Amino acid sequence: MRTPKSLELRDLKRLVREGEGSQLEFKLKTTHPDKIMREVVAFANTSGGTLLLGVADNGELPGLKFPDEDSFVMEKGFARYISPGVHYSKEEIILENGRPVLAYHIKKSTGALVYFNPTGKEEDRKVYIRNADRSIQASREVREILKERLKEKSYRFRYGEKEDILMKYLDQNQTITLREFSRIAGISLKQASKTLILLVLARVLQVFAHEMEDKYLLA
Template structure:
C-alpha cells in the first residue's frame, strides 16, 4: 500500500473493519483485535496511527513486528491467518498493516493463562472488540458446521415470539423468566434459533440481546 492510499484509509476512521494502534508495547491488546476480526468479518489493524488519525509510524519496525508475530503465535488459538505489510511514511518511519480475513475456523481465542487453560474469544461490534459471551461462542461454532438447523416450535418458542412482537428484544435471563425454563435451556434455544436464521444476536459489553430477524 502506498502512502496516499494509507492516508485515505485512515480518513475513514475506526470501525467494524478498521482499528488503529499507536504503538505495539501492549501486544495483548493487539491480539484481542486480531482475534475479533478473525471471529467476525475480517479487518485491518494499522499500528503507528493515533486515535486522532495522526499518522506517526514506528521508528523501530523490526522490533515491533517481531513482538507482534511472536504474540500472535503464542497467544492465538487456533492459529490465525493474517498478512503483514510495512508502509513507508515520511520521516524514515513505517506503519505496520495487519490484514486479517474472516476465519473458517471460528471461534478463535486469546490465551490469557496458559497454565490454567484460561482463554477468551472476542468479536468486532462497530469500532470495538468485545469479549464473546457463551452464546456468541456457541453460535460461532454452529456457523462453522454447514448443515440445516431444525427445531420444534413449542410453547417456549411461542412465548418468545409473542414477547418479541411486543418488546422487540430479549436477553437469555429474560427469556428464561417469561418462559419459566432453566437458563441453560433458554440459552440453548436462543442459540438454535439464531443458527436457524429466526433470530439475530447483538453482542454487548453488558449483556447480549436477541431480536427477530427481519423478513426479507
C-alpha cells in the first residue's frame, strides 16, 4: 500500500477499494480502543501503516458522527496502552455526507520494539505484528528476531549436524515449525529456537509469523 502524504477524498476511496491489508486497517468507531491499539502496535513493529477511523469492514464510508470524541479516545489509548510511544500523524478527510474519516498514519519503529500493555505491568506486555490483514501476537522467537534486527548487526553461524538436518528437511518440504525441527533434529525446543532465530538473523531462513505456529522456510 502506498499512502499519499496528504489524503484527499479520492485517495481515501482508492485505499478503501484496495481493502484491508498489511498496511491498512479499517475501524468504524472507537468502541474498543484496546483492540485498536493492538493494530497500532502491530503497524509500528512491522512496516508501518494507516488506520482509517470511520470506515466499515465492508468498505462502507459512514464517517464519524462525533469525531472529537473519537479523537479523544484515540489519544487516551495511545497514552494508556502503548509503550514506548509511537510516531504518527493524523488527518481528517470530509465525506460527501459532511462527516469526517480520521486517518492515523503509523510509522515503523526503528529504535525499539513497541509493546501493547493493558495493565501497566511489565509481565503483561505483549508484542503484536502485522500478518496480511490481521494483527497477531508475536511468538518469543519473532520477538527476539525483531529486537535483534533493530541493532542492525551482522550474524554468523556454525554449520553443524542440526543445521544439516534442517537444510535436508527443507529440500524436501517447503516449511518447518519449531516443534518439527526439535523433533527431527533430536534437540530441545530451547536449542531449536536459538538455532532458528540465528538462521533468520543470518538471512538463511525467513519466518512467517502465525497465530498457531510460526513457519520457517529458506530465504
